[in-house]
Amino acid sequence: MERRKRKTQKLIINTFLKLLHEKTFDKITVNQLTKSADINRGTFYLHYQDKYALLEETLKDYINQMNQYCLHNKEEISHALTLAFDYLKDNYKFIEPLLRNEGYQLFQNELKSSISTFIETSDLVDLHVVSILKKKAITSTILGVIEWWLLEDELKASPSDIAAELEGIVFSIIR
Template identity: 35%
Template sequence: MDRRIQKTRQLIMNTFINLLAEKGFEKVTINDIAERANINRGTVYLHYVDKFDLLDKCIETYVELLLNHCANSADTILNASAFQSVFEYLEKNFTIYKLLLSNEGFGFFRSRLYTIIAQTVTEVVGIKSENSAFSNDVTTHFLTSGFLGVLEWWINNSMPCNIQEITEQLMFLLEPYTKHVRV
């Protein structure tokens, strides 16, 4: 992709994010974005159909960035190091993820994140139960809901505990689970 196109899209997205934080999604207009970015309205429409399309692309971008960070971290298994890496990334990018997770209008972000975490739990952990009483689906959704709930709580409450504390607590909570499931 042409660098100018990338720069323009990034400018539009950054402007949009700043306006979201200031005004909320409902009050942001394409005119606001164009004016703040110091570009023509038509330029915004050249790259995005409307503000809903821009929101979708923004969500996809930040989900991908989180995924890429996780994929590039040294650990490919869900352990203390992997959890710590995720929370370090979220801490560094706190503002945008707080915005995307805390606004009720962005349910798509949470839904997309849930799907990705569930896939990761299924694929990375491999969930192979030694006890047939454990359902892989129930286990996957229990762990996914729990992790996403903790992640949302941590972000929405402005990181009330440090990364080491949250990682240790998650590992403690997962300990009984790992006794029943081969990882």
């Protein structure tokens, strides 16, 4: 049963992402989604409360996958950041439509939370001597660079180049 549930959720998410490439979030209806996925509306509602819950869960899943991808590299900030930027680049075709409209604020909030948790749980710096203001500045800086890279630079800069420069910025904030 669990396997069928995961398969149906994957179908719903893939259909949702396909529709997001065709139209904006506010133009997508549950009816369109279920027709395109060839499932009943009731099946959709067994998995998601509404299209907003689907959007939120999809974004959270991508952020959680990125976290898992980078978790084993907390000891070296440049490498961890490179992995995060690699993940974002590899998944850009799925993430890009989620950044439009309602998805942008959710993505930003989830990413901010993820960055804060990473900073708090990593061994990169002695956080006991880093002020709350500096932690907030580091989080905002990393988030701002990610947003710039995804939305304005359109992935032109390499993940390793961004990570190396960002590492220098982070450590200059700490000092």
